[in-house]
Amino acid sequence: MHVMAQLAMVMNLDKCIGCHTCSVTCKQAWTNRAGTEYVWFNNVETRPGQGYPRAYQDQDRWKGGWELNGRGRLRLRAGGRLRKLFSIFANPLMPSIQDYYEPWTYDYDRLFSAPMQADTPVARPRSLITGQPTKISWSANWDDDLGGGPELASGDPVLRKVSDQVKLEFERAFMFYLPRICEHCLNPSCVASCPSGAMYKRSEDGIVLVDQDRCRGWRMCVTGCPYKKVYFNHRTGKAEKCTFCFPRVEVGIPTVCSETCVGRLRYIGLVLYDVDRVAAAAATPDEKDLFEAQKGVLLDPHDPEVAEAARRSGIPDDWLEAARRSPVHRLIFDYGVALPLHPEYRTMPMVWYIPPLSPVVDALSETGHDGEDAGNLFGAIEALRIPLGYLAELFTAGDPEPVRAVLRRLAAMRSYMRRLNLGQDPDESIATAVGMDGARIEDMHRLLALAPYDERY
Amino acid sequence: MTAMDGPVSDALLRMGRHLRSGTVSPDLRTLHQVGGRRADAFYRDRWSHDKVVRSTHGVNCTGSCSWKVYVKDGIITWEAQETDYPSVGGDRPEYEPRGCPRGAAFSWYTYSPTRVRYPYARGVLVEMYREAKARLGDPVEAWAELTTDPARRERYQSARGKGGLVRIGWDEAVEIVAAAHVHTIKEYGPDRVAGFSPIPAMSMASHAAGARFVSLIGGAMLSFYDWYADLPVASPQVFGDQTDVPESADWWDASYLLVWGSNVPVTRTPDAHYMTEARYRGQKVVVVSPDFSDAAKFGDEWLAPHPGTDGALAMAMGHVILKEFFADRVTPAFTGYAQRFTDLPFLVRLREHDSGGYVPDKFLTDADLSEGGGEGGGGDPFKTVLIDARTGEPVVPNGSLGFRYRAGGEGRWNLELGAVDPVLTLLGHVGAGQAVKVALPRFDVPGGVLHRGVPVTEVRGHLVTTVFDLLMAQYGVPRDLPGEWPRGYDDPAQPYTPAWQEGITGVPAARAARIAREFATNAEQSGGRSMIIMGAGANHWFHADQIYRSFLALTTLTGCQGVNGGGWAHYVGQEKCRPVTGWAQLASALDWSRPPRHMIGTAYWYLHTDQWRYDTYSADTVASPLGRGTFAGRSTADLLSASARMGWMPSYPTFDRNPLDLADEAAASGQEPGAWIAERAASGELGFACEDPDAPANWPRVLTVWRANLLGSSAKGDEYFLRHLLGADASLRAGEAAPEQRPVDVTWRPRAPRGKLDLLLSLDFRMTSTTLFSDIVLPAATWYEKHDLSSTDMHPFVHAFSPAIDPPWQTRTDFAAFHAIAEAFSTLAATHLGTRRDLVAAPLMHDSPDEYATPHGRVDDWRRGGAVPEPGRNFPKITIVERDYGATAARMAALGPLLDTLGATTKGLTFQVAEEVERLRRRNGTVRGGAADGRPSLARDVDLCEAILALSGTTNGRLAAQGFATLARRTGTAFDGLADEHKQITFADTQARPVAVTTSPEWSGIETGGRRYSAFTINVEHRKPWHTLTGRQHFYLDHDWIHEAGEALPAYRPPLDMTALFGEPGLGESGEHGLTVRYLTPHSKWSIHSEYQDNLLMLTLSRGGPTIWMSPADAAKAGVADNDWVEAVNRNGVVVARAVVSHRMPEGTVFMYHAQERVVDVPKSETSGRRGGIHNSLTRLLVKPTHLIGGYAQLSFAFNYLGPTGNQRDEVTMIRRRGQEVDY
Known part of the structure; x- marks a missing residue:
C-alpha cells in the first residue's frame, strides 16, 4: 500500500442554479489575459447541451482518455505514445477555436467618438482573433438554458446515447447544469500524453499542473484530456489548465470557484488513495x-x-x-x-x-x-x-x-x-x-x- | 506494472520522464513531483494583491451583497464575495457567500472602453452656448437665449442621440447645468425641474445627494417603484403598506413554497440556495411559470399557465380553499385568523341596482349606526362595524382608521377584540334568515355578470352582509343560497372553479385543486408556514393588482401572513431602504423645507412624452358592467387630471403658472394662499398644468438622471420619449387618437410638441442609451470608488461601499458632482433668483389625517358637479415654502433646523431627534458661518451616511425604542423588549462587516432575539393594526372608482386585448410584419436591468448581443432558425435582435429579456431604416384608473407607495425573419 493524498471536490448538481459566478470569478482571477481569452478553467454547461468545447464528450471523435486494448491493457485512446510522437505536427484530434468559440469584443469607443451622424452610435462586434468585424455564432456558453432548442441539444453526445428515452419538447422539457473544472485525475491521460514531461501531478495533494518552463506547446495534453480541460495559450504557446488554485489552497483558502459558489454546492476535501492500485482499477x-x-x-x-x-x-x-x-x-x-x-x-x-x-x-x-x-x-x-x-x-x-x-x-x-x-x-x-x-x-x-x-x- | 500498452513508446516516454526530477509511476502513466517548482511562479504572482476593500454594487437587484475588491499596484484586479455575514443562528443556512456572475464581472467596467472618463456635451450645444455667453456675458442669459430661439433649440435637440459628443471641463459643465436650472426656475418655476434616480436602498448617499439638491431648489423627484411596475398596488390596497416581505433566510422556515412568476435562480441569485436547501428539509416547491425557467428546474411540480392568466389559477385555488377549509368544515386556525386579522367579518351595505337585485356598496360604519340612531361613538365614517356572535348585535371594534388619529382613539387603535366574537358569515346567524342575490362582475366574458346569493341582515335600516359572505359568492362556493353556482369543481362555465380556470390557463383542473389543497393543508399543519414567492412575471401586468389580490387571498385565508415562513414574498426591486427615516429626511431635505415635491413617475412620463395622445380607447373600457358610468366618455388623461385636481395624486408641474409668481400674487391678495388658489382654480382663472400638458409653459424643462438608465431600460414607450420629450428621431409608428377618442378635460393641441426638455443631464460611469441622448454627461465614480450604504429586502444587514481606489480620470462621486452643481447654482442664483417664496401643492397623504378626506370613498369632484374645492379635502394642500436660492449649497452641506422642532416622521410615527442632531454635531463637526451656521456638517459623503444611520430606528435603537413607546400610547398595547435600545450602528461598523439592523416601528417584522425578518409579525403578535380602513388586511375595497372598475373583491381580469384597444393584429395571425405573438420582457440572466448587458464577460457567456427567445413552433411559422436576425414590430416601435429558438418556450409567446439596449450590436432596422430599439421600444404606458385614487384611508398617496404602475406585460408584437446581412 502506497498512500497518497489527493485534493478532491464534490459538486452537488441538485443545488446548482446555473448562475456561472464560479466561471466569472475564476476567469477574472486567472484567464482574463491575452492568449487565454477563450479559456475558462471553470465553465458551466446546460445539459442537455453540447458543452464547451462543443461536443467534447464525443470520444469517438476526439479520442480523449484511455481505452483497453485487445489484451485488456490501458492505452491512450488517441493512440499509443509512439503514434502520438509521430503526429506531433499534424494532430487532427484537437478542437479548433470554433469548437471553443472565437473570442470577440466591441467597438465601444464609437459610443464616445462618433461624430455627428444620421443615427445613434453603436458598438459592433469585432473578433479578438482577426481584429475584423465579426458575426457572433458561438460562445463560451451558447446553448445556455436550452438555447438553440432541440436543434443544438440533439448534438449532445450524452443525449444521443439515450435519445430513445427523450423528447425535446415543451411539456417534457428538462435541464440541469454541469459546472466543470479540471478533474485532477488519479490516472491523468493528459500527463501521460505529454511528450515533454511537462505535466505532472503534485505528490502532496495530487493537483495536476503544467510546468510552464518545460511545456513545448505540443498540445497532446489537449487531445489526451477527455474533459478538454487543458487549454493552449496561443500567446505564450504553452498549455494552461485549472490549478486547483494552488496558491490559495496552500494557505488554507478554498479555490475561487468554491468560495464564490453562491449555490453553496461545492465541497473540497482530502482523500487518501493507494497509488499502487490505480492502474489496475483503471483497467x-x-x-x-x-x-x-x-x-x-x-x-x-x-x-x-x-x-x-x-x-x-x-x-x-x-x-x-x-x-x-x-x-x-x-x-x-x-x-x-x-x-x-x-x-x-x-x-x-x-x-x-x-x-x-x-x-x-x-x-x-x-x-x-x-x-x-x-x-x-x-x-x-x-x-x-x-x-x-x-x-x-x-x-x-x-x-x-x-x-x-x-x-x-x-x-x-x-x-x-x-x-x-x-x-x-x-x-x-x-x-x-x-x-x-x-x-x-x-x-x-x-x-x-x-x-x-x-x-x- | 503491466497494465500499459506498447514497449516502444514506453521507452520513448521513459526517456522524457527521466529528464525530470520527481516520481514516475512504474507504468510511466503519471509523473508525481515534489518541490522545486519554479515554474509555478506565474500563478503565485498572479494570486497576489496589496489590499482587499469591502464594497458592494448599487444596481437595484435586491442583492446588496458584500464584496471583496482586490487591488494591486493601485489597480482593481478582480472581486469575490465576502463570507463574513453575521450568523443567522446555526439552525439554518448562513448568508454566505452572496453574489452573482454580474457582480463578479463588475470590475471589468473600471477600465473598460465604455467607461465615461471625462465630462461630455453635445458639440453643437456647447458651441452655441459659448458663443452666446461670450456675447451676453452671463451663463443664465446665454442659456435663456439659446433655448428660446426655435432654430437653435431645434438644432441641438434634433442632434440628440446622434453622436457629436465632445469633452468639456467640469467647470464649464456645471456652469451650463446651473444656468439651465436658474433660468428654468426663474422663467417657468422650480416644479419644471425634475430629478430621476431610483432605489435609494442600493446606494443611499448617492441617491440622497442629488435628491437633496433637487428638493432644496423645489424641483420634483420622480417616483420609481410604481413607475418600474415593481410596486404591487395590491399591497397598499390590502395591507396599507408599500411592500413588506420576509428576508430570504425565512424561506427556510416555509414548509410549502409556491414560486410564482419569479425566476429565483436568476433574479435572486445570492439567495436561491435557501430554496434549494429548504427542499432538503422537506419543503415542497411548486413553480408557476409560463416557460420552463431556471426556477422550474427546482420545482417538485411545474405549472405553466398561459402568460397573464395567473389570476385565474389563483382564484380557482381560492375557490378550493374556501370550499374545503371554510364551507365543508371549519378550520379553527383559519377562521380565528380571519376574525381578528382580516376585514372578512366586517359588514358591507348592499345597494339596489338598476338591473334589479343588489350590488355590494360601502362598508357599514359607525356613521351609519348613528344615522339610524343607535350606538356608536360620534358617528365616525372611519370606524367599521361587525356583528358580535355573543349578542348578535353590531359592534365597532378597536383598530379601524377612526381610532388612529381622532382624539378619542388613543389607546384603542389595536386589534384586541376583548370578548367580542366576530361573526364571519351571516349564514345560520340569528337574525339573518333571508338571502338576496347580488350582482358581481366577471371579466372573462364581455359584459359578464354573476348573480349569487348572500345571507343578509338589517342593521339600522341598512341591508348588510359580511365581506366573507361576499367573498364566498365571488368565488362561487355553493352554500344552498339562491343564484347561479358551480355544479362542482368540474364545472367549466362558472367562475371560479378549477375546471373554469383550466379553460383559461391550460393548467389541469385536478392539479390546480390539489396544489391549493396541499398549500392550505400545509398551512394548517405547520401553523401558517406556506409561502408564495411572487415576482415580476405576475406583477408587471396591467391588472397585476388583481392578480396579486388573488394571491394574497391564498396566504391570508390560510393564516400565513405575519408568520415566519409564511405569507407573501414579493421581490421586485430593491425597495427596502432599512434606515428609511434618516434617508428620507436627507434626500427630501426635510431638515430645511417641507413639503417636498414628490411626483408619480408614470403619470409624469405618460403626459410629458405625450403617450396620452395615442390612447385610442375610452377609460371605461376597463370598467365594470355594473358601474355607474363614471368613466364613460373620458380618457385616462381626464381621470389623471381629476385625480390631480382633487389632491389624490401629486401633479408637477402643478399649475399653468410659475409657482414663485403665484406665491407672490397670493401674498399680495392678502388671502390665505390655499383659499386664494382654490378660488382661482374653481373660477377657471388658473389651470392645472396636467390639463394642458402640451402648452410650452407646462413642459418639464430640466431633467437630471443619475443611478439610472431611463432611455435604455425603464422607459416604457421609449420611442415616445425620444420623439416628444427629447425631439430626437424615433421609430414610433402609432397614430394619434381620433377626435372622438380624445380627452374632454385636457386640452388637445393640434400639433404634438417635439422636444420639450431644454436640458437632459446624466451622470454615469458607462455609456448607455441615456448618456447617448443626453446634452451633458458627467463622469461618475463606480461602486468601488466611493463611500455609501446599502440594504435590501433579502437580508437584514446594512453595509458599506468603500473606495478601493480613488475616482480615476475626471470621474467624481454623485455626492461630489451634485455639490459642484450646487455651488455653481448658488453663485448664479444669488443674483438671478435671491430668496423667493414657492407655492407648493401637495397631495393628500397616506399615514396622516388626510386619509379622512373622502368619507366612504365617495368622490367629490369640484369640476364635475361636486362641492367647491377645499384644499386638504378635495383639492391639493397648499403650502408656501421660502427658498434662499443663494444658500442652496450651504444648506445642502449641513443638517437643517426643522428636525429639531418637527422631528422625523415615517409612516405616521414621529421621532424626536434632537439628541441625534447633537450627536451628529459632535461626530461630523459643526458648520461655522454662512447660511448654515451652527448646524451639523454634511460636507462629506461619510457625514451623510452617518446621518442616515443616526436618524433611523433600524440603525439607532434609541429611536426604535422611542418610536415603540410613542406607538404604544396610540395602540394601548405593549411592544416591550422589541427594540434594542443601546444599539447604535455607525458608518465605521458597516464598513467593517455587514451589521444586522434592529426591530423598529418603521417596519412590521420582529428581529429581536435573532429572529428572521417576516412582515407583519408585529401586527399579529402585538395586535398592531394594519394601516388600512378597518385596521385589518382587506379583501374588500369600497371606493367609488374601485366599484366602477368592478374590483371591490379579488377577481380574474384577463390580459388587455391589444387588438381591441389599438387595432394590433390578433395573436397567431401572420401578416406583412410577421407572426403576432405575446411579447414579454422578463429579467435577464446576463444583466441587472441594462447594467452588465454591455459587459464583455456577460456577453461572452451568452449570445453576444440582443436576443429574442421563441418556441420552435413559432420559429417554424415565422421561418426563423436559431441565431437568425429577426425584427419585432408593433405600433410602438421596432426591435432588431437575434433569435434564440428553444423548446423551453411556450408557443405563442416570445421573450426579449429586460433592458437589452441599443449600445451593443444593434443594427439598423429594415422597417424603420433607423437603429433598432431597446426592449421598451415595443411597449408603452397604460395607466390603470384605480391606481389614481387618493385621499381615502389606505388608498392615499405616499411616494413610491401608491401610484399608477408603468406596467408593460400586456403587449403583443409581430415578429419575422429579416435579411441576414445587417447594416450598422
Missing part, C-alpha cells in the same frame, strides 16, 4: 464496474492500517486528520451520494458529483400522489423529468443503479426531514429503506443543507 474490464473500482482505490482514513501506511508515505498527521474530516470522503462513502464524471474515460477523475434530484415529472402528481410521501418519492425517481439514463451516461458509464440509489437517498432525506420540520415523529423506516438510519440522514442533511463555509472546505 477494470467492464466500464460499469469502474465506478466501484475507483471507490476501491480510495482508502478509509479511519482505518489504523491506512493511517500507519500514510505516515510511512510521509503524510503528516494534520493531513490525515483533514482526510478524516473530509466532506468529500463523507459524501462518497458515509452517505454514498457522490459519483465521478465519466468513469469510463478511465482517468479516475477526482471531481465528483451529486446528481440532480428534481423535478418530479408531472405525470406522477397527476395520479394524485403526495409528492412528499416516501413511497411515492421513490417511485417518482423513475419518473424524473431528467431521464435516469442520461445521468447514468454521465456518472456511471450507463449503469442506472448507482444513480438511482443516490436519488433515493436524497428523496428519503427530504421525506424524513419533512416530518421533523412539521413537528411529527421521525419515521425510521424511511431511512432504513435506503440503507441508512435517522441519525445519518440528519448528518447528511446538515452537510448538504446547512454546512457553513468552514465545513464545506
Whole structure:
C-alpha cells in the first residue's frame, strides 16, 4: 500500500442554479489575459447541451482518455505514445477555436467618438482573433438554458446515447447544469500524453499542473484530456489548465470557484488513495464496474492500517486528520451520494458529483400522489423529468443503479426531514429503506443543507 | 506494472520522464513531483494583491451583497464575495457567500472602453452656448437665449442621440447645468425641474445627494417603484403598506413554497440556495411559470399557465380553499385568523341596482349606526362595524382608521377584540334568515355578470352582509343560497372553479385543486408556514393588482401572513431602504423645507412624452358592467387630471403658472394662499398644468438622471420619449387618437410638441442609451470608488461601499458632482433668483389625517358637479415654502433646523431627534458661518451616511425604542423588549462587516432575539393594526372608482386585448410584419436591468448581443432558425435582435429579456431604416384608473407607495425573419 493524498471536490448538481459566478470569478482571477481569452478553467454547461468545447464528450471523435486494448491493457485512446510522437505536427484530434468559440469584443469607443451622424452610435462586434468585424455564432456558453432548442441539444453526445428515452419538447422539457473544472485525475491521460514531461501531478495533494518552463506547446495534453480541460495559450504557446488554485489552497483558502459558489454546492476535501492500485482499477474490464473500482482505490482514513501506511508515505498527521474530516470522503462513502464524471474515460477523475434530484415529472402528481410521501418519492425517481439514463451516461458509464440509489437517498432525506420540520415523529423506516438510519440522514442533511463555509472546505 | 500498452513508446516516454526530477509511476502513466517548482511562479504572482476593500454594487437587484475588491499596484484586479455575514443562528443556512456572475464581472467596467472618463456635451450645444455667453456675458442669459430661439433649440435637440459628443471641463459643465436650472426656475418655476434616480436602498448617499439638491431648489423627484411596475398596488390596497416581505433566510422556515412568476435562480441569485436547501428539509416547491425557467428546474411540480392568466389559477385555488377549509368544515386556525386579522367579518351595505337585485356598496360604519340612531361613538365614517356572535348585535371594534388619529382613539387603535366574537358569515346567524342575490362582475366574458346569493341582515335600516359572505359568492362556493353556482369543481362555465380556470390557463383542473389543497393543508399543519414567492412575471401586468389580490387571498385565508415562513414574498426591486427615516429626511431635505415635491413617475412620463395622445380607447373600457358610468366618455388623461385636481395624486408641474409668481400674487391678495388658489382654480382663472400638458409653459424643462438608465431600460414607450420629450428621431409608428377618442378635460393641441426638455443631464460611469441622448454627461465614480450604504429586502444587514481606489480620470462621486452643481447654482442664483417664496401643492397623504378626506370613498369632484374645492379635502394642500436660492449649497452641506422642532416622521410615527442632531454635531463637526451656521456638517459623503444611520430606528435603537413607546400610547398595547435600545450602528461598523439592523416601528417584522425578518409579525403578535380602513388586511375595497372598475373583491381580469384597444393584429395571425405573438420582457440572466448587458464577460457567456427567445413552433411559422436576425414590430416601435429558438418556450409567446439596449450590436432596422430599439421600444404606458385614487384611508398617496404602475406585460408584437446581412 502506497498512500497518497489527493485534493478532491464534490459538486452537488441538485443545488446548482446555473448562475456561472464560479466561471466569472475564476476567469477574472486567472484567464482574463491575452492568449487565454477563450479559456475558462471553470465553465458551466446546460445539459442537455453540447458543452464547451462543443461536443467534447464525443470520444469517438476526439479520442480523449484511455481505452483497453485487445489484451485488456490501458492505452491512450488517441493512440499509443509512439503514434502520438509521430503526429506531433499534424494532430487532427484537437478542437479548433470554433469548437471553443472565437473570442470577440466591441467597438465601444464609437459610443464616445462618433461624430455627428444620421443615427445613434453603436458598438459592433469585432473578433479578438482577426481584429475584423465579426458575426457572433458561438460562445463560451451558447446553448445556455436550452438555447438553440432541440436543434443544438440533439448534438449532445450524452443525449444521443439515450435519445430513445427523450423528447425535446415543451411539456417534457428538462435541464440541469454541469459546472466543470479540471478533474485532477488519479490516472491523468493528459500527463501521460505529454511528450515533454511537462505535466505532472503534485505528490502532496495530487493537483495536476503544467510546468510552464518545460511545456513545448505540443498540445497532446489537449487531445489526451477527455474533459478538454487543458487549454493552449496561443500567446505564450504553452498549455494552461485549472490549478486547483494552488496558491490559495496552500494557505488554507478554498479555490475561487468554491468560495464564490453562491449555490453553496461545492465541497473540497482530502482523500487518501493507494497509488499502487490505480492502474489496475483503471483497467477494470467492464466500464460499469469502474465506478466501484475507483471507490476501491480510495482508502478509509479511519482505518489504523491506512493511517500507519500514510505516515510511512510521509503524510503528516494534520493531513490525515483533514482526510478524516473530509466532506468529500463523507459524501462518497458515509452517505454514498457522490459519483465521478465519466468513469469510463478511465482517468479516475477526482471531481465528483451529486446528481440532480428534481423535478418530479408531472405525470406522477397527476395520479394524485403526495409528492412528499416516501413511497411515492421513490417511485417518482423513475419518473424524473431528467431521464435516469442520461445521468447514468454521465456518472456511471450507463449503469442506472448507482444513480438511482443516490436519488433515493436524497428523496428519503427530504421525506424524513419533512416530518421533523412539521413537528411529527421521525419515521425510521424511511431511512432504513435506503440503507441508512435517522441519525445519518440528519448528518447528511446538515452537510448538504446547512454546512457553513468552514465545513464545506 | 503491466497494465500499459506498447514497449516502444514506453521507452520513448521513459526517456522524457527521466529528464525530470520527481516520481514516475512504474507504468510511466503519471509523473508525481515534489518541490522545486519554479515554474509555478506565474500563478503565485498572479494570486497576489496589496489590499482587499469591502464594497458592494448599487444596481437595484435586491442583492446588496458584500464584496471583496482586490487591488494591486493601485489597480482593481478582480472581486469575490465576502463570507463574513453575521450568523443567522446555526439552525439554518448562513448568508454566505452572496453574489452573482454580474457582480463578479463588475470590475471589468473600471477600465473598460465604455467607461465615461471625462465630462461630455453635445458639440453643437456647447458651441452655441459659448458663443452666446461670450456675447451676453452671463451663463443664465446665454442659456435663456439659446433655448428660446426655435432654430437653435431645434438644432441641438434634433442632434440628440446622434453622436457629436465632445469633452468639456467640469467647470464649464456645471456652469451650463446651473444656468439651465436658474433660468428654468426663474422663467417657468422650480416644479419644471425634475430629478430621476431610483432605489435609494442600493446606494443611499448617492441617491440622497442629488435628491437633496433637487428638493432644496423645489424641483420634483420622480417616483420609481410604481413607475418600474415593481410596486404591487395590491399591497397598499390590502395591507396599507408599500411592500413588506420576509428576508430570504425565512424561506427556510416555509414548509410549502409556491414560486410564482419569479425566476429565483436568476433574479435572486445570492439567495436561491435557501430554496434549494429548504427542499432538503422537506419543503415542497411548486413553480408557476409560463416557460420552463431556471426556477422550474427546482420545482417538485411545474405549472405553466398561459402568460397573464395567473389570476385565474389563483382564484380557482381560492375557490378550493374556501370550499374545503371554510364551507365543508371549519378550520379553527383559519377562521380565528380571519376574525381578528382580516376585514372578512366586517359588514358591507348592499345597494339596489338598476338591473334589479343588489350590488355590494360601502362598508357599514359607525356613521351609519348613528344615522339610524343607535350606538356608536360620534358617528365616525372611519370606524367599521361587525356583528358580535355573543349578542348578535353590531359592534365597532378597536383598530379601524377612526381610532388612529381622532382624539378619542388613543389607546384603542389595536386589534384586541376583548370578548367580542366576530361573526364571519351571516349564514345560520340569528337574525339573518333571508338571502338576496347580488350582482358581481366577471371579466372573462364581455359584459359578464354573476348573480349569487348572500345571507343578509338589517342593521339600522341598512341591508348588510359580511365581506366573507361576499367573498364566498365571488368565488362561487355553493352554500344552498339562491343564484347561479358551480355544479362542482368540474364545472367549466362558472367562475371560479378549477375546471373554469383550466379553460383559461391550460393548467389541469385536478392539479390546480390539489396544489391549493396541499398549500392550505400545509398551512394548517405547520401553523401558517406556506409561502408564495411572487415576482415580476405576475406583477408587471396591467391588472397585476388583481392578480396579486388573488394571491394574497391564498396566504391570508390560510393564516400565513405575519408568520415566519409564511405569507407573501414579493421581490421586485430593491425597495427596502432599512434606515428609511434618516434617508428620507436627507434626500427630501426635510431638515430645511417641507413639503417636498414628490411626483408619480408614470403619470409624469405618460403626459410629458405625450403617450396620452395615442390612447385610442375610452377609460371605461376597463370598467365594470355594473358601474355607474363614471368613466364613460373620458380618457385616462381626464381621470389623471381629476385625480390631480382633487389632491389624490401629486401633479408637477402643478399649475399653468410659475409657482414663485403665484406665491407672490397670493401674498399680495392678502388671502390665505390655499383659499386664494382654490378660488382661482374653481373660477377657471388658473389651470392645472396636467390639463394642458402640451402648452410650452407646462413642459418639464430640466431633467437630471443619475443611478439610472431611463432611455435604455425603464422607459416604457421609449420611442415616445425620444420623439416628444427629447425631439430626437424615433421609430414610433402609432397614430394619434381620433377626435372622438380624445380627452374632454385636457386640452388637445393640434400639433404634438417635439422636444420639450431644454436640458437632459446624466451622470454615469458607462455609456448607455441615456448618456447617448443626453446634452451633458458627467463622469461618475463606480461602486468601488466611493463611500455609501446599502440594504435590501433579502437580508437584514446594512453595509458599506468603500473606495478601493480613488475616482480615476475626471470621474467624481454623485455626492461630489451634485455639490459642484450646487455651488455653481448658488453663485448664479444669488443674483438671478435671491430668496423667493414657492407655492407648493401637495397631495393628500397616506399615514396622516388626510386619509379622512373622502368619507366612504365617495368622490367629490369640484369640476364635475361636486362641492367647491377645499384644499386638504378635495383639492391639493397648499403650502408656501421660502427658498434662499443663494444658500442652496450651504444648506445642502449641513443638517437643517426643522428636525429639531418637527422631528422625523415615517409612516405616521414621529421621532424626536434632537439628541441625534447633537450627536451628529459632535461626530461630523459643526458648520461655522454662512447660511448654515451652527448646524451639523454634511460636507462629506461619510457625514451623510452617518446621518442616515443616526436618524433611523433600524440603525439607532434609541429611536426604535422611542418610536415603540410613542406607538404604544396610540395602540394601548405593549411592544416591550422589541427594540434594542443601546444599539447604535455607525458608518465605521458597516464598513467593517455587514451589521444586522434592529426591530423598529418603521417596519412590521420582529428581529429581536435573532429572529428572521417576516412582515407583519408585529401586527399579529402585538395586535398592531394594519394601516388600512378597518385596521385589518382587506379583501374588500369600497371606493367609488374601485366599484366602477368592478374590483371591490379579488377577481380574474384577463390580459388587455391589444387588438381591441389599438387595432394590433390578433395573436397567431401572420401578416406583412410577421407572426403576432405575446411579447414579454422578463429579467435577464446576463444583466441587472441594462447594467452588465454591455459587459464583455456577460456577453461572452451568452449570445453576444440582443436576443429574442421563441418556441420552435413559432420559429417554424415565422421561418426563423436559431441565431437568425429577426425584427419585432408593433405600433410602438421596432426591435432588431437575434433569435434564440428553444423548446423551453411556450408557443405563442416570445421573450426579449429586460433592458437589452441599443449600445451593443444593434443594427439598423429594415422597417424603420433607423437603429433598432431597446426592449421598451415595443411597449408603452397604460395607466390603470384605480391606481389614481387618493385621499381615502389606505388608498392615499405616499411616494413610491401608491401610484399608477408603468406596467408593460400586456403587449403583443409581430415578429419575422429579416435579411441576414445587417447594416450598422
